[in-house]
Amino acid sequence: MSQKKTEKLIDENDIRLDGRKxxxxxxxxxxxxxxxxxxxxxxxxxxxxxxxxxxYGPREVHPKHLALPDRAVLRCRYHMAPFSVQERKSPxxxxxxxxxxxxxxxxxxxxxxxxxxxxxxxxxxIEVLQADGGTRCAGITVASLALADAGIxxxxxxxxxxxxxxxxxxxxxxxxxxxxxxxxxxxxxxxxNENAITLLQMDxxxxxxxxxxxxxxxxxxxxQLGQIQKEALRAKYVVTKDVEAQGEKEEVEEGEE
Amino acid sequence: MVSTMASRVRQKRxxxxxxxxxxxxxxxxxxxxxxxxxTGLIERAEGSARVRLGKTEVLVGVKFEMGEPFPxxxxxxxxxxxxxxxxxASPTFEPGPPDENSVELARVVDRGIRESKAIxxxxxxxxxxxxxxxxxxxxxxxxxxxxxxxxxCLAALAAxxxxxxxxxxxxxxxxxxxxxxxxxxxxxxxxxVTFAKFDDKxxxxxxxxxxxxxxxxxxxxxxxxxKICAIQKGGYGYFTAEQVIEAxxxxxxxxxxxxxxxxxx
Numbered sequence: 001m002s003q004k005k006t007e008k009l010i011d012e013n014d015i016r017l018d019g020r021k022x023x024x025x026x027x028x029x030x031x032x033x034x035x036x037x038x039x040x041x042x043x044x045x046x047x048x049x050x051x052x053x054x055x056y057g058p059r060e061v062h063p064k065h066l067a068l069p070d071r072a073v074l075r076c077r078y079h080m081a082p083f084s085v086q087e088r089k090s091p092x093x094x095x096x097x098x099x100x101x102x103x104x105x106x107x108x109x110x111x112x113x114x115x116x117x118x119x120x121x122x123x124x125x126i127e128v129l130q131a132d133g134g135t136r137c138a139g140i141t142v143a144s145l146a147l148a149d150a151g152i153x154x155x156x157x158x159x160x161x162x163x164x165x166x167x168x169x170x171x172x173x174x175x176x177x178x179x180x181x182x183x184x185x186x187x188x189x190x191x192x193n194e195n196a197i198t199l200l201q202m203d204x205x206x207x208x209x210x211x212x213x214x215x216x217x218x219x220x221x222x223x224q225l226g227q228i229q230k231e232a233l234r235a236k237y238v239v240t241k242d243v244e245a246q247g248e249k250e251e252v253e254e255g256e257e
Numbered sequence: 258m259v260s261t262m263a264s265r266v267r268q269k270r271x272x273x274x275x276x277x278x279x280x281x282x283x284x285x286x287x288x289x290x291x292x293x294x295x296t297g298l299i300e301r302a303e304g305s306a307r308v309r310l311g312k313t314e315v316l317v318g319v320k321f322e323m324g325e326p327f328p329x330x331x332x333x334x335x336x337x338x339x340x341x342x343x344x345x346a347s348p349t350f351e352p353g354p355p356d357e358n359s360v361e362l363a364r365v366v367d368r369g370i371r372e373s374k375a376i377x378x379x380x381x382x383x384x385x386x387x388x389x390x391x392x393x394x395x396x397x398x399x400x401x402x403x404x405x406x407x408x409x410c411l412a413a414l415a416a417x418x419x420x421x422x423x424x425x426x427x428x429x430x431x432x433x434x435x436x437x438x439x440x441x442x443x444x445x446x447x448x449x450v451t452f453a454k455f456d457d458k459x460x461x462x463x464x465x466x467x468x469x470x471x472x473x474x475x476x477x478x479x480x481x482x483x484k485i486c487a488i489q490k491g492g493y494g495y496f497t498a499e500q501v502i503e504a505x506x507x508x509x510x511x512x513x514x515x516x517x518x519x520x521x522x
Contacts, residue, residue, distance in 0.1 A: 095360045098357050101357065102361055102491075109493045110494060194495065200488055203371075204372055205486050207483070208483070215498060
């Protein structure tokens with residue numbers, strides 16, 4: 001992974017190239033329910049990442065023999081648009097995309113009550129429109145919201161965030177450049193209600209102590225993202241609430257969140 | 258007749274025993290199955306190894322080809338890892354293009370070798386930016402009885418240590434093969450340790466029936482100095498933060514034991 005470094009990624013004041021501190025995630029913008037046809041959808045911008053997620057289902061399984069008698073099958077496709085990266089990516093699914101589709105599915109399945117919908121499928125599509133490092137994490141974060149938007153019963157939202165080691169320092173939410181030039185990258189997905197880590201991967205080199213610290217950094221990042229996720233989910237419904245409130249002014253609740 | 262799933266009664270028994278710190282096959286929770294390593298059994302390959310981990314059996318062959326380096330690493334040879342879940346290895350494996358399980362297996366083996374910089378790829382350059390050696394590591398699963406990742410990683414390492422490169426010289430841009438061989442330059446020894454999670458218990462080296470009952474699995478690859486160089490979580494369950502840290506500590510200890518089986522120094 002070591003490449004010739006044209007510029008330093010972290011300056012002498014511990015500020016990163018894009019102006020962030022070591023424990024600061026990139027600015028995040030999320031919108032829920034933005035696609036017309038999907039049962040649930042969401043869009044996320046995290047730094048330069050731009051990712052769409054859509055959910056169809058629970059619906060009939062095709063082909064039928066894949067149906068499970070006691071629960072829904074969750075199917076997931078993570079896919080990058082050909083124009084999402086510097087060098088055009090072939091639209092055919094790569095081995096990387098195959099693996100990521102699998103780990104993303106496994107990171108979200110623990111959050112869903114699949115047993116409520118036997119013999120059906122829940123199909124999840126993640127399209128990376130622009131990539132700048134950490135797309136599997138941002139993909140999980142946005143996909144979890146799309147599932148919630150589809151009204152699928154869930155134990156908790158899943159939030160995901162990476163942390164790693166860049167130029168000897170431990171940092172959260174790596175950009176593509178930090179990932180490529182850095183020493184380690186550890187994506188992690190988390191359900192805070194359950195204290196459950198549902199995705200954990202790492203490449204690079206970390207000592208045992210560094211590993212512990214990096215896991216904690218990533219967990220902190222997940223918690224921050226979890227707050228933003230909840231706000232984004234509520235934002236979709238706030239308007240309806242205001243309309244109601246205008247109709248019956250006396251019934252305006254106090255202490256609403 | 259091999260059944261593809263353990264019966265319900267058996268599954269329940271496996272889980273019950275583990276909750277009491279015991280295992281159906283008599284192992285301790287942190288024990289590996291017996292490991293057998295043989296090297297050099299495929300003469301046509303530049304390197305080969307077969308690892309038996311209990312009844313799990315994996316054969317790895319290493320082959321060379323001449324090719325172009327990646328544009329961003331003109332001074333390094335290329336490593337390519339592929340895994341085949343051959344249909345003869347299990348009633349659940351089907352012929353056809355690699356499915357996500359074999360892709361994942363290959364990528365986890367690849368990650369350990371690549372991130373620990375096990376192969377000195379800068380020694381595989383014939384003409385910088387133009388011609389390099391491509392090292393193909395092909396993982397062939399022959400019998401599936403659980404924990405394919407650890408068996409494959411160990412077999413891949415044993416095969417790389419067994420690999421011989423032919424001598425060559427470059428004359429007017431042409432590569433000429435000379436008599437004699439030299440070993441492939443290896444400078445790190447990554448070893449994968451896989452855990453299965455059953456509620457609050459972590460079990461090392463799950464066999465097939467345990468894999469059918471486990472909540473989730475976690476693989477940690479540890480290099481020779483005890484640093485972690487690759488991690489992969491799999492399965493539909495989850496781990497707590499405390500379990501993840503516990504696994505990392507146990508992995509370092511277990512990797513050291515397993516490494517001694519293939520690296521004789």
